[in-house]
Amino acid sequence: MEWDEPVISERDLARTYNGGAYEDPWAAVLDYQAVMRYASEHPNKGSSAIATALEIPRGRIRPWLDNGSKPDPVHGIEIARDHGWLEATYHNREFQALNVLVANVFSGGSIRSDAFHPSFALNHQEYHSHVIDALEMTGLEFEFHHEDDPNRATEVRPTDGATVLGRTLATLGAPVGPKAKLEDFTLPWYLDDAPFEVREMFVLSYLANRAIHHRDKDTVHIQEERSKAYRDELAELIEDVAKEPVTSGERMVTISADAARSLGLQSRYRFPSEETE
Template identity: 55%
Template sequence: MTETVFVTARDLARTYDGGAYENAWEAVEQYREATRYANTHDAGSGATASALNLPRGRLRTWIDDSGAPDVVRGIDTAREYGWLKCTPNDDVFAGLNALVANIFSGGAIAEQYYRPSFALNHYGADSHVIDALELVGVDYEIIDDRDGRADEARPTADETVLGRVLAVLGAPVGPKTNQHLSLPSYLVVGSEEVRETFVYAYLENRAVHHEGKDTLTIIEERNDSYLSSLAALINDIAGGGVKRNAESITISADAARSLGTVR
């Protein structure tokens, strides 16, 4: 039985569209064809361009200067980390899944260059996001002293490729307030464990605890369909007891205890 794969090279290439190349995947295919021909025939950019009917200006950088396009380097980097073609049963996907949940519930991916930052919750350096970053294999730094704002973890290497991979998985890019959000599609076909990981990571960031009560509340300014989908997902994992209100989600005490999220 073939396992579901959530991130492919073609998916990742689409995040580069409109930059150096209007169709980044086409550039990837041309690069591979051109360098394969040049290596096989010991040919320079001129001969390769003539043989393949491709612009020599483009091939000169690829062949004579050995300069791969950013999209090719990004794909190679993602492959080295194991982010491409990972399946729900892979540890690396568990990390990516938790990071996607963090982007939805407190972190962000910058519109320019796809640089991600991840919110640390009340657990500080023991937040789930630290384990997630270690699972995906990237180095990171903790940013504190942010003028009253939550501390953050930020990757210090290959961060833009990671941000693009998270975007492919469905994480929002740019400010979330005015976006029409929807939960990642992989949660529909993902295993119970995948869905649980997403919910637990989300609740660690967004669940509000009330003094003397076990009830939890999520208050977010998001579009109606997103909040309804989120409430349904949490309700499914909790086995009931989750209610969608006008601008919030209430998780009953029994549901909170079932989820194990009560401090």
């Protein structure tokens, strides 16, 4: 894939939807486009004539022509296009935000499988968490949840356009549904061919939520209960970005002190050797 080409396709986004009468939701998009194009070229033709000409059931296209309704995938594509997500290349500001949000789904968020609503837990920086900056870059409004619940992390959730954002993140490889139940859990496909800056930002966003620092050493850990294959994949990505040793083990990824320094990771402890009183 070329770096100056759009990363997300309309077809992939459409296929996150239920196609209704269509086995393939993308076919609904193609039919809708064909009907609208034919109607514009033949303004005197009614729904019956158009249905006959295009060999599409009249009952399916009449709401499109008479009421201005649209298949759900078409509506989602239009919203994604309006936000610049479908035109975004690896170097666009819009894709930078999506990349950070995908990393946050992996490391501190989720996408509901029933409606594709994404939510993101704030990390130790609370309302200064980088995920808020990323959501602001999308142009979507958002709101906070569980702020007064001491037993739950505060979450930030987009409001208008939330489901289209969730579907867009899913096309990029973000996991959908309870992550603990997902068997085929792997890093996003787009990282394989992405520029270094994209891979680096994914890693740093991931670590901002999951890095475990220590008072007496510069080594950093990530606790990962997922498969050994996923831990190996994650360690390989971090090592590729840091250019220093990163290893995976039993339920843990270990980022060496050299790798942590290369990544610019700042310990949460101002004085690592000082014991807490």
